[in-house]
Amino acid sequence: xxxxxxAARALMWVAALVTVVFLMTPLVVTVAVSFGSxxxxxxxxxxxSLRWYQRLxxxxxLLPSLVTSLEVAAFxxxxxxxxxxxxxxALVRGRFPGRxxxxxxxxxxLMLPGLVVGIAxxxxxxxxxxxxxxxxxLVAHVVIxxxxxxRTVLGALSLFDFSLIDxxxxxxxxxxxxxxxxxxxxxxxxFITSGMFAFLASMDNYPISIFFTDAWTKTLPIQMxxxxxxxxxxxxxxxxxxxxxxxxxxxxxxxxLVGLRKLxxx
Amino acid sequence: MKxxxxxxxxxxxxxxxxxxxxxxxxxxxxxxxxxxxxxxLTLQPYTEFFGDPFNWRVIGNTLGSALWVTVVxxxxxxxxxxxxxRAGTAMQIAMLVAIILPLSVGVVVKAFxxxxxxxxxxxxxxxxxxxxxxxxxxxxxxxxxxxxxGAANIFLPFMILPIYSVVKLIDPRLSEAGATLGATPSxxxxxxxxxxxxxxxxxxxxxxxSMSVSMYVIPSLLIGDRFQTLSTLTGRSFLFMRNxxxxxxxxxxxxxxxxxxxxxxxxxxxxLGSTE
Numbered sequence: 001x002x003x004x005x006x007a008a009r010a011l012m013w014v015a016a017l018v019t020v021v022f023l024m025t026p027l028v029v030t031v032a033v034s035f036g037s038x039x040x041x042x043x044x045x046x047x048x049s050l051r052w053y054q055r056l057x058x059x060x061x062l063l064p065s066l067v068t069s070l071e072v073a074a075f076x077x078x079x080x081x082x083x084x085x086x087x088x089x090a091l092v093r094g095r096f097p098g099r100x101x102x103x104x105x106x107x108x109x110l111m112l113p114g115l116v117v118g119i120a121x122x123x124x125x126x127x128x129x130x131x132x133x134x135x136x137x138l139v140a141h142v143v144i145x146x147x148x149x150x151r152t153v154l155g156a157l158s159l160f161d162f163s164l165i166d167x168x169x170x171x172x173x174x175x176x177x178x179x180x181x182x183x184x185x186x187x188x189x190x191f192i193t194s195g196m197f198a199f200l201a202s203m204d205n206y207p208i209s210i211f212f213t214d215a216w217t218k219t220l221p222i223q224m225x226x227x228x229x230x231x232x233x234x235x236x237x238x239x240x241x242x243x244x245x246x247x248x249x250x251x252x253x254x255x256x257l258v259g260l261r262k263l264x265x266x
Numbered sequence: 267m268k269x270x271x272x273x274x275x276x277x278x279x280x281x282x283x284x285x286x287x288x289x290x291x292x293x294x295x296x297x298x299x300x301x302x303x304x305x306x307l308t309l310q311p312y313t314e315f316f317g318d319p320f321n322w323r324v325i326g327n328t329l330g331s332a333l334w335v336t337v338v339x340x341x342x343x344x345x346x347x348x349x350x351x352r353a354g355t356a357m358q359i360a361m362l363v364a365i366i367l368p369l370s371v372g373v374v375v376k377a378f379x380x381x382x383x384x385x386x387x388x389x390x391x392x393x394x395x396x397x398x399x400x401x402x403x404x405x406x407x408x409x410x411x412x413x414x415x416g417a418a419n420i421f422l423p424f425m426i427l428p429i430y431s432v433v434k435l436i437d438p439r440l441s442e443a444g445a446t447l448g449a450t451p452s453x454x455x456x457x458x459x460x461x462x463x464x465x466x467x468x469x470x471x472x473x474x475x476s477m478s479v480s481m482y483v484i485p486s487l488l489i490g491d492r493f494q495t496l497s498t499l500t501g502r503s504f505l506f507m508r509n510x511x512x513x514x515x516x517x518x519x520x521x522x523x524x525x526x527x528x529x530x531x532x533x534x535x536x537x538l539g540s541t542e
Contacts, residue, residue, distance in 0.1 A: 005451050014345070027379070043388070084281060090274050112524050113497060113521065114480065116517045124295060125292075207483070228374075237382075
């Protein structure tokens with residue numbers, strides 16, 4: 001190996017290490033702070049304690065906002081999976097002009113600034129007479145989740161061999177049965193990956209949700225940011241640790257179901 | 267109606283209709299409204315906006331911080347993309363977890379964590395003092411360097427993953443063929459490997475740059491009100507200042523920036539694709 005190649009290998013190793021340490025730092029720090037006794041985020045913590053977790057139970061508004069976020073994410077992901085899969089089938093199977101523009105259009109909410117989309121929706125919904133915050137959240141979040149489903153299911157479908165369905169029918173399957181037994185299992189990894197990322201994107205969304213909240217309806221990120229701005233103490237670290245745990249759980253499940261490398265496909 | 271001869275097209279209708287009504291139409295309306303004054307078509311909000319030197323600083327802040335974030339992400343992400351594609355199993359799994367796990371955790375959580383990391387007694391400060399780079403602990407929170415570091419951390423996965431996805435497709439035999447023909451390692455990298463990674467670099471840069479231009483939560487938590495970007499100004503004018511005119515103007519400028527990035531990157535990607 002020439003010195004240059006050795007240097008290139010060394011650079012790769014350094015980059016790998018830097019990446020792992022750099023990317024894990026915020027998560028590790030959050031977890032460490034949440035179990036520390038210090039209220040001013042001293043690290044390493046002078047003593048371990050669970051006081052911030054006890055505080056969690058008494059923090060008003062946190063639980064309702066978590067429930068709102070989960071409901072909105074579940075609803076919008078379900079709707080997106082249905083609409084997105086149908087649309088992807090049309091785009092892959094159909095022979096009509098403008099298919100590329102349609103798929104670009106459907107993925108475009110991912111590429112535009114969330115804040116701008118949120119403002120446009122706020123004014124549009126107002127003009128249409130939709131004033132209820134909760135209903136607006138449900139409707140708006142489908143726009144956030146749909147691109148993830150369309151992008152991933154479209155990719156999976158373009159690799160799917162549709163003659164398999166004909167084969168199943170030749171072997172005596174009814175058409176709906178053939179779809180259920182052949183197409184759905186083939187698309188399952190795409191449903192899981194896109195469903196997970198869509199759900200997380202909805203749970204995490206701030207710039208669109210902020211325009212559809214009122215005193216009673218707040219999503220978790222909105223409530224958390226408000227709390228951070230009002231009283232910055234490790235209570236937020238405690239709830240963040242819960243969310244990190246949830247992410248680890250989701251990762252383990254989807255690793256078992258589709259594999260980590262599949263998740264990294266972009 | 268030639269298109270409708272194929273009934274499968276109807277399956278696309280619900281999704282397309284949904285997005286048209288609830289997303290495209292409102293965006294179009296926002297755009298139209300920003301150009302209409304009491305006396306019809308007008309550019310006045312824009313001439314007013316661009317006439318104010320403060321706003322030029324806002325635009326400078328926006329583009330400057332986005333540029334720095336992109337540079338930092340590229341510097342770490344380019345070699346990291348290679349490492350991820352070529353590392354052994356253990357390192358690859360460690361990297362995949364380190365990339366995907368933070369992606370599954372919300373931006374509020376990560377930005378809040380960076381508030382802690384960037385404090386005077388935070389991890390970064392302790393680290394730099396321990397290395398001897400800094401003589402005494404300093405606060406990075408509420409500085410531009412802190413903002414860039416935090417944002418680069420949050421957006422780094424979006425640089426690594428596209429680069430990884432092109433690197434892992436590069437046929438190692440290409441480089442070997444180059445070696446057989448007498449090319450030096452550096453020549454092989456510059457002439458064979460590097461051009462093949464460019465599509466990944468373009469899409470990574472486009473992702474990171476456009477996300478940095480429109481970030482809102484990260485600057486609100488890491489730098490505060492005295493450093494305004496187009497995005498924070500847009501949010502503030504709607505949420506706090508109730509100045510919808512200013513907000514619509516900056517929103518349209520942001521929109522134009524985002525679309526410019528998308529158009530430029532897909533043009534570049536097409537050009538790179540055609541020269542292969």
